[in-house]
Amino acid sequence: MASEERTPYDRALEPEIRDVSIELSEPPPSTAIEVQNLHFHYGRRKVLEDISIDIYQHHITAVIGSSGCGKSTFLKALNRIGEIEGNVNVAGSVRFFGQDIYDRRVNVNRLRRHIGMVFQRPNPFPISIYDNVAYGVRRLGRSRVHLDEIVESALRRAVLWDEVKEDLKKSALGLSGGQQQRLCIARALAIEPEVLLMDEPCSALDPISTMKIEELLRQLRSRYTIVIVTHNMQQASRVSDYTAFFNTDESRIGRLVEFGPTVQIFTCAANSSTRDYVEGRFG
Amino acid sequence: MIPSRSPASETLSHPLDLTQPDSKTRWLETAFVLLAWGCALLSAGTLFWIARVVYQDARPAIAEFGLEFLWGREWSSTREVFGALPFVYGTLVTSAIALLLAVPFGLAVAIVTSETILPQWVRSPVAFLIELIAAIPSVIIGLWGIFVLVPFLMPLQRWLHETLGWIPLFGSEPFGPGLLAAGVLLAIMILPTIAAISRDVLLAIPPELRSASRSLGATRWETIVRTLLPAGSAGIIGAIVLALGRALGETMAVTMVIGNAVRISPSLLDSGYTIPAILANQFAEALKPIHIGALMYLALILFGLTLVVNVIAVVLVQWVSRRAIVR
Amino acid sequence: MELSDRELPDLDLQQPLSLPRRLFEYGTTAIALGLTVVALLPLFAIFWQIVSQGLQHLSLEVLVALPAPVGMEDQPNGFANAILGTMMMVGVGASVSVPFGVMTGIFLSEFAGGTAIANGIRFAVKILSSVPSIVVGVFAYATIVLATKQFSALAGGFALGVIMLPIVTLTTEEALKLVPDTYRLASAGLGEGRFSTTFRAVIPNALPAIVTGVLLAVSRAAGETAPLIFTALSSQNWPQGLLSPTPSLSVLIFNYADSPYREQNALAWTAAFVLLAIVLLVNTISRQVTRKHLK
Numbered sequence A: 001m002a003s004e005e006r007t008p009y010d011r012a013l014e015p016e017i018r019d020v021s022i023e024l025s026e027p028p029p030s031t032a033i034e035v036q037n038l039h040f041h042y043g044r045r046k047v048l049e050d051i052s053i054d055i056y057q058h059h060i061t062a063v064i065g066s067s068g069c070g071k072s073t074f075l076k077a078l079n080r081i082g083e084i085e086g087n088v089n090v091a092g093s094v095r096f097f098g099q100d101i102y103d104r105r106v107n108v109n110r111l112r113r114h115i116g117m118v119f120q121r122p123n124p125f126p127i128s129i130y131d132n133v134a135y136g137v138r139r140l141g142r143s144r145v146h147l148d149e150i151v152e153s154a155l156r157r158a159v160l161w162d163e164v165k166e167d168l169k170k171s172a173l174g175l176s177g178g179q180q181q182r183l184c185i186a187r188a189l190a191i192e193p194e195v196l197l198m199d200e201p202c203s204a205l206d207p208i209s210t211m212k213i214e215e216l217l218r219q220l221r222s223r224y225t226i227v228i229v230t231h232n233m234q235q236a237s238r239v240s241d242y243t244a245f246f247n248t249d250e251s252r253i254g255r256l257v258e259f260g261p262t263v264q265i266f267t268c269a270a271n272s273s274t275r276d277y278v279e280g281r282f283g
Numbered sequence B: 001m002i003p004s005r006s007p008a009s010e011t012l013s014h015p016l017d018l019t020q021p022d023s024k025t026r027w028l029e030t031a032f033v034l035l036a037w038g039c040a041l042l043s044a045g046t047l048f049w050i051a052r053v054v055y056q057d058a059r060p061a062i063a064e065f066g067l068e069f070l071w072g073r074e075w076s077s078t079r080e081v082f083g084a085l086p087f088v089y090g091t092l093v094t095s096a097i098a099l100l101l102a103v104p105f106g107l108a109v110a111i112v113t114s115e116t117i118l119p120q121w122v123r124s125p126v127a128f129l130i131e132l133i134a135a136i137p138s139v140i141i142g143l144w145g146i147f148v149l150v151p152f153l154m155p156l157q158r159w160l161h162e163t164l165g166w167i168p169l170f171g172s173e174p175f176g177p178g179l180l181a182a183g184v185l186l187a188i189m190i191l192p193t194i195a196a197i198s199r200d201v202l203l204a205i206p207p208e209l210r211s212a213s214r215s216l217g218a219t220r221w222e223t224i225v226r227t228l229l230p231a232g233s234a235g236i237i238g239a240i241v242l243a244l245g246r247a248l249g250e251t252m253a254v255t256m257v258i259g260n261a262v263r264i265s266p267s268l269l270d271s272g273y274t275i276p277a278i279l280a281n282q283f284a285e286a287l288k289p290i291h292i293g294a295l296m297y298l299a300l301i302l303f304g305l306t307l308v309v310n311v312i313a314v315v316l317v318q319w320v321s322r323r324a325i326v327r
Numbered sequence C: 001m002e003l004s005d006r007e008l009p010d011l012d013l014q015q016p017l018s019l020p021r022r023l024f025e026y027g028t029t030a031i032a033l034g035l036t037v038v039a040l041l042p043l044f045a046i047f048w049q050i051v052s053q054g055l056q057h058l059s060l061e062v063l064v065a066l067p068a069p070v071g072m073e074d075q076p077n078g079f080a081n082a083i084l085g086t087m088m089m090v091g092v093g094a095s096v097s098v099p100f101g102v103m104t105g106i107f108l109s110e111f112a113g114g115t116a117i118a119n120g121i122r123f124a125v126k127i128l129s130s131v132p133s134i135v136v137g138v139f140a141y142a143t144i145v146l147a148t149k150q151f152s153a154l155a156g157g158f159a160l161g162v163i164m165l166p167i168v169t170l171t172t173e174e175a176l177k178l179v180p181d182t183y184r185l186a187s188a189g190l191g192e193g194r195f196s197t198t199f200r201a202v203i204p205n206a207l208p209a210i211v212t213g214v215l216l217a218v219s220r221a222a223g224e225t226a227p228l229i230f231t232a233l234s235s236q237n238w239p240q241g242l243l244s245p246t247p248s249l250s251v252l253i254f255n256y257a258d259s260p261y262r263e264q265n266a267l268a269w270t271a272a273f274v275l276l277a278i279v280l281l282v283n284t285i286s287r288q289v290t291r292k293h294l295k
């Protein structure tokens, strides 16, 4: 079981298969989100410059980089949620299965149902656990027949069901931080997104809860495409298949320095600043 | 080095329809947005609506009397002669008395409730009680004014007249209600405004300023007088101007204790009239269009006067709070 | 000698402040405390008078009976009609101001936050809140009384609504701004639109504070007199619907206070007691609502 669940990093640790060319021999993954020459501004201030990345379907992509280099902003550009916080300007293209999400005709609400998001701090609504998971499902004019099933299945996929099945009507605020974060994941899963964006989902959690979420990520990998921002190098190497390293300089404009299979970024990065960063030599 | 991608929409489990609107909620969204805009514009528009309506109905009087209305001293509906000066005079004089009294008291309360002279368990109730005055309906304060304050002030007024009667300010025989009584009552009513806002201003001053002054050896009151009050001056002035606006427009309590006599007397012990008071007393009975017009003209003057004062106050207070955020 | 002086300066830690500074310190403290005590006196005097005078004639009778004609000693005498009239007109005012005020608050907080148009509208609403209530009365007189040729509860209620509107608007905006952005993000992240996000994720969390604002507005409107004197006028009978002159507690107090009849003066105090009780009760409840929420 464990041997099947290996990440590229685990394999990288074994000398005999350290050769990166083995990765290349696998069938090429398909692209869920294709980011091309993305420039992102908050008002007049440029935050991201010329980012081009492919987010592969059913893989986990980690985004790492020092504080303020625009990782959260990058995630917010992928489901256009930056727009509700204020005035943003975007140039370049972000294609979700071929469709430009910045097209004027795009219904952002529909987009965000395809690309779910989990935030840094667990943010359950102050209502019951059940209602939290049902929040995105319950909409005007939808049949509610399968609601119970949907809630249960989402909670199971978030590996929270066994802990809360007795207390579905209790307030979500009574859960521990780790449980709240898994609840937020269940809430996002309940509307069947294709992609899950996670912004430092474990930074407010203890090591045990962090382990649980990481395990959960590995399980979700087969059905969902995941982009996770993390400050934790070990976490990135443990859970992700691909890693993108962002960096910034005095101009405070974030740029993509390197992107590739996680094993490659962590063992033989092409760029010297990437090597410094993953080995903890700066930042 | 990175595997080439394949165009892969077909690998998606369900069809992708990003541009399709959610038909069921779209009208709701649109209606909601329009409604919010409509309500916001209407709420803000009420201010202009008031100005327009009052101006419209004042037009007969404006056409008849012009600007001379402002210094006309007579007011008679039978002879259809109308002048605003006695009312403007009464309004300004009572407000001035109120400010003169309320500013020192209000500032004292603000300082006592924001500094650490008294323990917290005394300070908070004092602040709460002072603000409670603001919640008392003004007609009740007027009732108290008629039956308690005016008799209470009578000996004081008599004494003022007897000892300082040679000054025109106290030159008339007191008979109870009058400008002074109205001013005192107004002072009681606007005191919470000055106290509460000044207190907030003082509390918002960065604590470093206080410790800096104290560490240089200044005493508590030297710090208050030379550092805190100047630092908060814009906000405190804003509070005072806001209180002035409130005093100018206050109706009931003043109407009940000012004596309601159309005259311009230099003596504070004499009775008088204010714009709000004449509006309250005569509007219900006014029948002639020119009479209504004259009252509307007065209302317009009051509206303009308070508008200017309140705009200044709001701008001052806003400016202060914005500066506090930046800092 | 000089050197050692410098090395060991004359430490004067024990020496008290100079006399003028000490006097200034004690003097100002005494003055400030004295002024504060005097500032509190009117409040206690008002409460004392209203309770002592008001309770003398408070009975069930005054709360359920109509005003008796002057001089009729044996008839039941009260102001039940005024209590009802006040409630009616405050109700009209609330039904006008709450929807508009809450929607405007939503607009300011959720739609236009920080934009020039929002600042302009907020400014206008703030100025509206400081328009003298007598001018609002004149406005209601001109728009409704002159148009319907009738003093009415509608005109009075409309005037009260205009007075409540800015209070509801500004407290709603404040309440919504206190809701953490994470709720908005969570909801938008699930693909919910503005309507759904506002009404399902934001407003439920702000509801206690919005209710507080509405109750504050109600307590303010219940005590208003100036906007009612020449819009709703007054009457000795039960309110006859929205389109006829309607009595109110505050106008009754005003009329009875000026009355030459002693029993009406006495009843003014009783009515003042009832009105103050209502106003302070609503006021306190409103504070309670938010306090509970914060726990």
Ligand SMILES: Nc1ncnc2c1ncn2[C@@H]1O[C@H](COP(=O)(O)OP(=O)(O)OP(=O)(O)O)[C@@H](O)[C@H]1O
Pocket (backbone or CB within 6 Å): A042, A045, A047, A066, A067, A068, A069, A070, A071, A072, A073, A074, A085, A086, A252
């Ligand atoms: N709403 C906003 N308006 C203006 N500037 C913003 C906004 N949000 C972020 N920024 C700026 O954009 C830059 C990138 O911010 P971002 O939050 O994306 O960084 P980050 O990489 O996620 O940092 P961290 O690791 O600390 O979370 C920062 O310099 C920040 O100041």
Ligand SMILES: [Mg+2]
Pocket (backbone or CB within 6 Å): A071, A072, A073, A199
């Ligand atoms: Mg971040």
